Every structure is written in structure tokens, then in C-alpha cells.
Amino acid sequence: MTVIPLSAALRERTRAAHSSSESAGFMSALLKGERSRDDYVSLVAQHYFIYQALESAAERMRHDPIAARFISDRLTRLPALEADLEFLIGPDWRERIAPLPATAEYVARIAQVGRTWPGGFVAHHYTRYLGDLSGGLHIGKIVKRQFGFETNGSGFYVFNDIADPAAFKDVYREQLDSAPWDDEEKERVIAEVLVAYDFNTRVFEDLARACDEAIA
Template identity: 65%
Template sequence: MAEPIPFSAALRERSSGAHSGSEHSGFMADLLQGRGTRDDYIALVAQHCDKLTRLPALEADLEFLIGPDWREQVEALPTTARYVERIERVGATWPGGFVAHHYTRYLGDLSGGLFIGKLMQRQFGFDTNGIGFYLFGDIADPRAFKEVYREQLDAAPWDAAEQERVIDEVLLAYRFNTELFEDLGRAKQSSAA
């Protein structure tokens, strides 16, 4: 009899295409391939949810990139507002929903964020200022952190139906990410016109 696939492996497998798709949307692909501008990067950083526990790093990045009055200069795009509303709604009422968005933000940001941070560092000449959100100084070994995180996912007392529901929520989170990159691309085009 074959061993059942651990929940974390099923989640990773089922969401990998959505994660990859969001990173390869026009706006993000341009940014990652060196065709984006510093302003494009600033627009992306300004759309991160302010409820993340890495808020001090995000605020420091925005102050460095925009200035001390950054709060008056940034505005959430429609997708960001919908995304935040979704996180607040499911996070407050459904543990699996909270975990789905936590997984997307933290494991996604840890996996891709280290890469994005290094790219932005090279592309725009940043040292650590401006990319603090993508630095994980309190995580000595990202690979070990992710392994423990996945072990904890596997230990969650969810039946198959609840696991499927969590996977669907992760896919929805990635869809929000893709839509955000599309919003950023449209905003860039309209400001260039």
C-alpha cells in the first residue's frame, strides 16, 4: 500500500503552478528580469499588507524609498484592498484560512523573497535599506525553517476535505497576487500615457 502524500507536499505541489504564474505575470516578470524601474519596485513594496509581523522592516523600506511621509503618498490598489479584506475575514473566522494566507505570505516570501531581495539589491544598488522586507535575519537557516513549517502543516488535525479547502484558499491567495501584479502593470501603463 502506498504511503499517503503528506499535506504539505500536496499543498506545495498543487500551488506551485499558481506561485510560478504570479511571478511570471508581466509586471513582476519585468521587475525580475531587470526591465522594471525603481518606481516599479516602490509600487510593489507599497502594496504589501501592513498586518505582517515584519511591519517594521516594511515601514523602514518605505521610508527609505519614498521618505518620511510615505503614508500620505501610497494608496492601496483595488486588489490589495480585496486581498486584505479576504485575509481579515477568513483569518478571524477560520483557522485553516489564516494558515493558508500565512503559508502564502511567509513561505512564499521566504522562498521567493530572498531571491527578489538580491535581484533588487543588484538592480538598484541597495545595500540593506530598501529591501529589509526581503531579509530574514531572524531565520538563520531558511531551509530548516521551511522543513519545520511543513512538518507543522502535516501535523494539523485536518481531514481531507479541510485540507482541500485550505489548498483552495492558498490558490485564491496566489490569484490575488497575480491580480495585484496586473493592477500594478495597468497603473504603470496609465502613468506612462
């Protein structure tokens, strides 16, 4: 019997959800130049709430022997998001942003698993950060070109401490494959990655609706 590594199973079984999230109307329009700077700022604001939850969970999970393997300060995005929002909105940015309904639910889910379930935390960590090191780098280049940013405004997409993203992702996948989870737990982790992709898609849908209503 052939044993399929967890990283390969994740990639195969979440392929459709990944594609659906990537092609969500808001992101597709943003990458085509059909969204405004204000729309992009709204996206950055939602990222702030998501990564605030994820990186708070990471601090709690640093003492878990399995989850700790995946946590790296080189991935930390919150300081970059804070700097981006100050540049994009101004020093009072904290008072001027709020999570959309889907974002609030996403944050609550990350907080829940980040308190109680290492495998669930890893599922959300994997979904966000490996995405950031893949398509996120491409998105960053497009955003910089569209809105004339240098680093300010798009620092979220810059990983100065990771010289070789492909090698970093390879090591991450090796850690997934060596995690001492039984088959039942692996299935739970895969299911939670699908939950994370669904939340991503719903956040994009909320963003599109909110941004379109703002100009209606």
C-alpha cells in the first residue's frame, strides 16, 4: 500500500478550493487593475485582523512540540501590515478600520483552534503563509506596479528574511510529512485547510460587496 505524504494529500485534495479562493471576484479584479487604491486598502485592513489572530495563536503554540516546528519569526507579517496601514491610511489607522463579518468569523476560528488544537493551528498557518510565499509574492509585484508603491504600502508581500522561498516551502512540507499525526488527525488537518480556504473566499466576497456598496 502506497502511503501518500500529507503535503501531497493536502495539495491534491485542496486544489479546487485553492483555485476557487484565488479566482474570487475581488482578487481577480484587483490583479486585473479593476479595483481602486481604496479597495486595496480595505484588503490590507482585513489582512491585519487575520494575521493579528494568527500570530497571537502562534505565540500560544510556541510551547507545543508539534506546532512549534512550523512557527518562524521570518514569517511574521504583523509589523509589515501595521507599517503599510500607517502609510496608506495615516497614524489613526487603528480607529478607521474594522473587520468585515466574514473576517470576524475567520478570526474567531483561528483563535479557537489556536487555543485548543495544534493541528488546526497548523492548518491555518499552512494555508496563509505558504500562500504568501507563493502567489502572494506575485500579487505584491502587481500591487506595487498598479499603485506606484516602492516598499511602503506593500511591505506585507516582502519577506526580506527568507532568501529562497522555494527552499523554505520545501522544508515546511517536509515538516508536515514528518508530523506524528495518525490518519484520523491528518484527515482533520486537511478538512481544516478546506475551512481556511472557504473563509478566504468569503472574506473576498465580503470585500467585493463592501467596496461596491461604498461607491454605489
